[in-house]
Amino acid sequence: MTDAVATLDATPFALFRVRVLGIRRVGPNIHRFTFTGPDLAHFADNGFDQRIKLVFPLPGVGLTAMPPGPDWYGQWRELPDHLRNPLRTYTVRAVRPELEQLDVDFAVHGRVGVASAWAFDAAPGDELVVVGPDRRFRGRHGGIDFVPPAHTGRYLLAGDETALPAIASVLERLPADACGAAVLEVADAADAAALPIGPLGMDVTVLGRDGREPGAALVPAVQRAAGLLCAGRSCARVDLEDVDVDSGMLWEVPTDEQGEALQDNTDLYAWLAGEAGVIKTLRRHLVAERGLDRRSVAFMGYWRQGRQEAN
Numbered sequence: 001m002t003d004a005v006a007t008l009d010a011t012p013f014a015l016f017r018v019r020v021l022g023i024r025r026v027g028p029n030i031h032r033f034t035f036t037g038p039d040l041a042h043f044a045d046n047g048f049d050q051r052i053k054l055v056f057p058l059p060g061v062g063l064t065a066m067p068p069g070p071d072w073y074g075q076w077r078e079l080p081d082h083l084r085n086p087l088r089t090y091t092v093r094a095v096r097p098e099l100e101q102l103d104v105d106f107a108v109h110g111r112v113g114v115a116s117a118w119a120f121d122a123a124p125g126d127e128l129v130v131v132g133p134d135r136r137f138r139g140r141h142g143g144i145d146f147v148p149p150a151h152t153g154r155y156l157l158a159g160d161e162t163a164l165p166a167i168a169s170v171l172e173r174l175p176a177d178a179c180g181a182a183v184l185e186v187a188d189a190a191d192a193a194a195l196p197i198g199p200l201g202m203d204v205t206v207l208g209r210d211g212r213e214p215g216a217a218l219v220p221a222v223q224r225a226a227g228l229l230c231a232g233r234s235c236a237r238v239d240l241e242d243v244d245v246d247s248g249m250l251w252e253v254p255t256d257e258q259g260e261a262l263q264d265n266t267d268l269y270a271w272l273a274g275e276a277g278v279i280k281t282l283r284r285h286l287v288a289e290r291g292l293d294r295r296s297v298a299f300m301g302y303w304r305q306g307r308q309e310a311n
């Protein structure tokens with residue numbers, strides 16, 4: 001089928017059947033999975049923090065019960081528990097449609113969840129389904145939350161190892177003259193090997209957690225970076241409503257219904273993602289204490305300590 005014909009019924013996101021081509025340890029706790037499969041010729045290369053869903057096999061069932069086609073989601077929801085494959089959210093680290101390849105960086109954290117256990121035991125040839133952007137769809141795919149205003153003075157990127165793939169991709173696609181700071185907390189500082197060299201004006205700091213609680217290194221480092229980036233700005237304290245990160249998602253992304261930035265100009269655009277409780281602490285600091293304009297800051301809880309991802 002040609003791309004022109006396929007466009008007629010293409011949906012923004014499609015199911016891509018893939019198998020593991022290779023696994024490379026790019027850092028002590030970051031495993032880069034390269035997936036392959038003919039469907040990937042149609043995977044859109046949108047960059048930035050393009051999110052995808054990975055569909056994991058069930059013991060004894062594999063992926064055989066996964067409904068195919070554009071209406072898969074409704075059918076999947078109707079399946080009984082023992083046949084409903086678990087989904088987890090990940091980020092496209094790189095895609096090479098011409099080679100039918102997709103890279104996803106897994107931050108491995110033991111055998112505690114479906115995804116991390118799968119990543120721990122996976123081997124070349126293992127199969128997965130990816131729910132990702134279909135380049136035959138002519139329109140905005142969605143799933144990108146890094147949406148800075150067209151005229152952005154400085155950037156502040158911050159997150160933990162789950163946000164490392166997104167921050168790496170953003171660093172690769174920022175304009176060469178971009179400036180600001182990227183602050184990461186990872187399990188081991190050597191995981192920084194998974195980061196590319198970004199624009200010279202981006203000051204990149206990677207801190208090892210070294211067995212401490214999530215946020216122990218990130219929170220003070222982001223506060224310091226924000227202090228430098230905000231120096232000289234007028235700062236109005238703002239009353240901030242609370243977010244319960246145990247019963248809901250922390251997901252505040254300043255875009256309009258078309259997915260566009262809410263402003264044309266900002267002197268500082270911030271993007272933060274990681275453990276929800278840590279991001280909530282940083283939200284309070286940046287918005288309530290430093291008075292950052294909420295129209296130019298994105299806060300995303302990528303995971304929650306002690307809670308599995310809700311499907």
Ligand SMILES: Cc1cc2nc3c(=O)[nH]c(=O)nc-3n(C[C@H](O)[C@H](O)[C@H](O)COP(=O)(O)OP(=O)(O)OC[C@H]3O[C@@H](n4cnc5c(N)ncnc54)[C@H](O)[C@@H]3O)c2cc1C
Nearest residue numbers: 090091107109113114115116162302304305306307308309
């Ligand atoms: C938009 C988005 C993009 C993401 N991109 C990536 C990515 O590219 N790479 C990546 O590795 N992760 C990424 N994540 C995070 C990932 O989805 C979660 O870590 C997910 O919970 C992992 O699933 P699991 O099955 O291993 O654990 P779950 O079954 O969801 O949880 C089981 C237990 O593991 C704990 N847990 C979950 N994640 C972690 C962690 N990272 N460290 C320690 N404990 C954890 C939970 O608190 C829970 O107690 C992303 C999340 C979102 C929302």
